[in-house]
Amino acid sequence: MTARSGEIVVSHLTKQYKQLRAVDDLSFTVQPGRVTGFLGPNGAGKTTTLRMMLGLVTPSSGNALFGGVAYKDLDEPIKHVGALLEASGAHKGRTGRNHLRVIATAAGLPASAADEALARVGLTPAAKRKFKGYSLGMKQRLGIAAALLGNPQVLILDEPANGLDPEGIRWMRDLLKALAVQGRTVLVSSHLLAEMQQLADDVVIIAAGKLIRQGPVGEVLGSMGGGAVVRVRTPRPADLAAALTAATGHVTTLPDEALSVTGLDPARIGHIAFTSGIELHELTGEKADLEQVFLQLTAGKADIR
Amino acid sequence: MKLLRAELLKIWTTSTWWVFGIVTLVLWALTTGINWLTASATLDVDTTGMDAETAEQVRVAGEAVNVATNLYTSGQFFGVLMVMLLTAILSTSEYFHQTATTTFLLTPRRETVVLAKLGAGVVFGLLFWVITTVLNLIVTPLILSSLDVGAQLGEGAVWRAILLNGLAYGIWAILGVGAGILIRSQLAATITLSLIYVIGFLGAAIIFQLIGDRFGDWFQNLQVLIPGLASQLMVSGTELPGNPPRWVGAAVLIVYALVAGIVGTIITKKRDIT
Numbered sequence: 001m002t003a004r005s006g007e008i009v010v011s012h013l014t015k016q017y018k019q020l021r022a023v024d025d026l027s028f029t030v031q032p033g034r035v036t037g038f039l040g041p042n043g044a045g046k047t048t049t050l051r052m053m054l055g056l057v058t059p060s061s062g063n064a065l066f067g068g069v070a071y072k073d074l075d076e077p078i079k080h081v082g083a084l085l086e087a088s089g090a091h092k093g094r095t096g097r098n099h100l101r102v103i104a105t106a107a108g109l110p111a112s113a114a115d116e117a118l119a120r121v122g123l124t125p126a127a128k129r130k131f132k133g134y135s136l137g138m139k140q141r142l143g144i145a146a147a148l149l150g151n152p153q154v155l156i157l158d159e160p161a162n163g164l165d166p167e168g169i170r171w172m173r174d175l176l177k178a179l180a181v182q183g184r185t186v187l188v189s190s191h192l193l194a195e196m197q198q199l200a201d202d203v204v205i206i207a208a209g210k211l212i213r214q215g216p217v218g219e220v221l222g223s224m225g226g227g228a229v230v231r232v233r234t235p236r237p238a239d240l241a242a243a244l245t246a247a248t249g250h251v252t253t254l255p256d257e258a259l260s261v262t263g264l265d266p267a268r269i270g271h272i273a274f275t276s277g278i279e280l281h282e283l284t285g286e287k288a289d290l291e292q293v294f295l296q297l298t299a300g301k302a303d304i305r
Numbered sequence: 306m307k308l309l310r311a312e313l314l315k316i317w318t319t320s321t322w323w324v325f326g327i328v329t330l331v332l333w334a335l336t337t338g339i340n341w342l343t344a345s346a347t348l349d350v351d352t353t354g355m356d357a358e359t360a361e362q363v364r365v366a367g368e369a370v371n372v373a374t375n376l377y378t379s380g381q382f383f384g385v386l387m388v389m390l391l392t393a394i395l396s397t398s399e400y401f402h403q404t405a406t407t408t409f410l411l412t413p414r415r416e417t418v419v420l421a422k423l424g425a426g427v428v429f430g431l432l433f434w435v436i437t438t439v440l441n442l443i444v445t446p447l448i449l450s451s452l453d454v455g456a457q458l459g460e461g462a463v464w465r466a467i468l469l470n471g472l473a474y475g476i477w478a479i480l481g482v483g484a485g486i487l488i489r490s491q492l493a494a495t496i497t498l499s500l501i502y503v504i505g506f507l508g509a510a511i512i513f514q515l516i517g518d519r520f521g522d523w524f525q526n527l528q529v530l531i532p533g534l535a536s537q538l539m540v541s542g543t544e545l546p547g548n549p550p551r552w553v554g555a556a557v558l559i560v561y562a563l564v565a566g567i568v569g570t571i572i573t574k575k576r577d578i579t
């Protein structure tokens with residue numbers, strides 16, 4: 001079967017291992033024409049989720065559909081869905097070009113497709129070098145070349161920025177954005193949040209195998225304290241924290257003893273401090289960043305399981 | 306078909322096949338040398354002092370046609386071992402080099418991947434068979450003429466043995482693919498298969514020689530259940546007295562190959578690729 005659209009719908013996906021529920025009733029959707037960041041701390045179940053979506057790991061229950069069709073039921077799946085799951089997934093003694101030729105052959109594509117894919121990721125000079133001689137960055141590029149080989153409508157990448165230098169990361173960001181602008185569906189998992197903030201249009205945040213939040217980046221940020229984080233310094237942080245918490249603020253103590261407050265705007269914080277008779281040394285409204293939202297959302301759920 | 310081509314390309318694009326090819330050639334030369342010596346010994350063996358049954362076995366084994374078939378299928382013992390290891394690596398390298406993810410992303414219907422691997426394994430098994438057979442066809446007439454025996458190429462038994470030898474190479478290739486799925490670790494698979502093959506072969510031969518007589522002929526005939534002995538039985542020239550018929554050897558091997566292939570496919574379908 002062929003996928004009717006680039007939309008991905010994940011429904012009630014669950015993976016129960018003997019002791020551990022790695023993915024727990026996870027549902028989310030991914031839209032075409034946008035880059036979607038799939039975020040979670042290490043061990044949250046991101047990779048297991050992606051592998052279940054792609055038919056590599058059998059879910060205990062639930063499913064994932066690409067344009068209404070499960071991955072296993074797609075005809076010539078790499079022409080619909082391109083995936084990069086592990087950068088080291090090539091035979092050490094095979095050249096980069098031959099690695100892609102094997103994939104092209106299995107997918108019924110001409111050998112020239114391998115050369116085009118190599119050129120697209122800038123690996124042509126290393127085409128005839130063996131995989132064991134590749135740097136981690138080159139391996140990532142080769143993995144992306146493989147994912148793009150079938151010119152798929154949907155791209156799924158697991159931690160593609162791993163091992164890339166800053167220039168490589170920018171290259172990847174531009175590539176993925178360009179692919180989304182072409183109308184493709186791009187799902188990128190990462191625990192690097194700063195990178196996601198610059199790249200993603202939407203985010204799906206999971207922790208301990210459960211969905212925490214899903215939506216456009218701005219909306220998810222905004223859902224936490226009107227999008228603003230306020231930095232407050234005071235000689236009596238404990239008293240102020242108690243007062244702000246009582247006023248439904250969310251307070252965390254920063255390493256320099258300052259307080260980071262969400263859920264309350266600077267004017268309200270100033271008022272509460274004034275009425276409580278607490279002296280303020282600093283009161284700064286900051287733009288919320290994904291990193292802080294993320295840490296708050298996943299706090300206490302990211303323990304090693 | 307395109308999957309078969311992809312599997313063949315996987316073999317061609319790494320160095321494994323020619324390393325195994327060279328090892329096979331060296332072992333072939335060694336075996337052929339030994340067979341030469343054995344041939345000159347068995348052709349004019351003195352049967353006085355042996356009991357009647359043994360004497361008959363030795364006499365038949367010493368017939369020119371049986372000496373010839375042994376030489377024309379020379380290299381089988383190590384050849385099929387190399388083929389089995391090569392095709393086992395076809396399976397194990399998918400996990401060793403973590404290419405299983407890519408392979409099963411390309412082809413979510415995993416049973417077709419196993420089929421393609423079996424096909425590619427058989428192609429390579431037959432390739433090894435063709436090469437050793439061509440070498441044997443060149444060398445054997447020279448050896449035989451040095452022993453004052455004709456080339457025996459007019460004998461149907463010789464050609465039947467050569468063809469059955471090809472069947473043996475093909476079946477061992479299938480066994481290798483299946484075994485490679487069962488034993489996922491590359492190193493463990495290589496070592497285990499080599500040890501089982503060589504020690505199993507020698508050990509079984511010794512055990513049956515030592516204690517076989519106590520249980521009678523039916524027990525001796527169980528030798529054919531040892532895969533290595535079964536494939537040797539397949540390529541014997543004429544029926545040897547006191548041995549099961551050749552087709553039994555073929556049947557035993559085919560059953561092993563079927564079991565390996567089917568169990569391997571089921572395991573591959575169920576396994577989570579992480």
